[in-house]
Amino acid sequence: MSDAPVLRIRNVRKQFGDHVALDGVDLDVHEGEVVTVIGPSGSGKSTLVRCVHQLESIDGGAMYLDGELLGYEMRRGHLRPLPDRRLAAQRGRMGMVFQQFNLFAHWSVLRNVIEAQVTVHGRSPEEARKEALRLLERVGLSGKADAHPRMLSGGQQQRVAIARALATNPRIMLFDEPTSALDPELVDEVLSVVLDLARGGMTMIIVTHEMSFAREVADRCVFMEEGRVVETGTPKEIFDNPASPRLRAFLSRFSGRAAHISDERPLEEETTS
Numbered sequence: 001m002s003d004a005p006v007l008r009i010r011n012v013r014k015q016f017g018d019h020v021a022l023d024g025v026d027l028d029v030h031e032g033e034v035v036t037v038i039g040p041s042g043s044g045k046s047t048l049v050r051c052v053h054q055l056e057s058i059d060g061g062a063m064y065l066d067g068e069l070l071g072y073e074m075r076r077g078h079l080r081p082l083p084d085r086r087l088a089a090q091r092g093r094m095g096m097v098f099q100q101f102n103l104f105a106h107w108s109v110l111r112n113v114i115e116a117q118v119t120v121h122g123r124s125p126e127e128a129r130k131e132a133l134r135l136l137e138r139v140g141l142s143g144k145a146d147a148h149p150r151m152l153s154g155g156q157q158q159r160v161a162i163a164r165a166l167a168t169n170p171r172i173m174l175f176d177e178p179t180s181a182l183d184p185e186l187v188d189e190v191l192s193v194v195l196d197l198a199r200g201g202m203t204m205i206i207v208t209h210e211m212s213f214a215r216e217v218a219d220r221c222v223f224m225e226e227g228r229v230v231e232t233g234t235p236k237e238i239f240d241n242p243a244s245p246r247l248r249a250f251l252s253r254f255s256g257r258a259a260h261i262s263d264e265r266p267l268e269e270e271t272t273s
């Protein structure tokens with residue numbers, strides 16, 4: 001990993017009305033690093049990745065992609081929002097995968113994976129088609145290029161969404177709970193594609209409620225609560241030796257599902273009962 005992070009997040013604040021969703025978040029993500037973000041519902045996980053992808057503006061702090069300020073530029077001595085074209089170009093250097101797939105329903109799978117390559121990145125339709133077919137094969141869907149999203153299972157649609165996000169050669173992939181809209185039997189096929197990307201060296205932030213996956217895939221894991229990063233560490237530190245009582249309490253709620261949580265160090269509730 002190189003020293004300069006791919007993504008640098010500094011003291012980022014985000015409010016919705018009076019509600020503070022992000023309260024001074026700092027995070028660096030380095031080349032090839034996989035960071036999983038866990039935390040209770042409403043802790044700001046989705047807001048964080050949505051802000052990185054410029055789907056939400058921030059109210060304070062700054063974010064940099066490869067050292068370039070995201071969303072703003074300095075003009076005549078003042079910070080101003082980037083014009084739409086430059087904002088689109090910045091967003092095109094990140095791939096985002098949503099809970100709800102967000103595919104274009106009236107387009108074929110192939111066109112869904114081709115489109116941004118042509119419109120945002122200026123590839124020729126032939127080049128984009130070749131890349132789309134390669135990526136569909138990578139996510140195990142080469143036979144579905146001509147299908148429409150409604151003909152696919154949720155797991156297959158999510159894999160198309162991953163292929164689409166990869167198609168622009170993003171510097172970083174952002175996953176916002178990619179399996180939470182799926183039936184349980186379809187979760188693994190999506191997680192194994194994400195795991196495969198991680199092993200291939202893709203830089204990623206993954207927001208997830210799948211605790212054993214969050215542990216398995218991560219180089220580093222971040223625990224958020226009330227809009228703040230409460231604890232960050234290796235998966236072993238986070239899951240086997242959680243320092244903060246809040247993280248221990250959170251993990252204990254998942255202990256039934258998180259098969260890999262070790263019992264070397266009992267969780268708080270267990271020690272007090």
Ligand SMILES: Nc1ncnc2c1ncn2[C@@H]1O[C@H](COP(=O)(O)OP(=O)(O)OP(=O)(O)O)[C@@H](O)[C@H]1O
Binds near residue numbers: 020039040044045
């Ligand atoms: N567009 C919005 N308008 C108003 N409030 C919002 C909006 N988006 C998020 N919030 C609020 O900001 C807080 C953080 O939400 P966020 O979705 O980031 O949490 P989360 O940790 O991802 O939760 P979950 O795990 O349930 O998805 C919540 O209180 C939420 O209600």
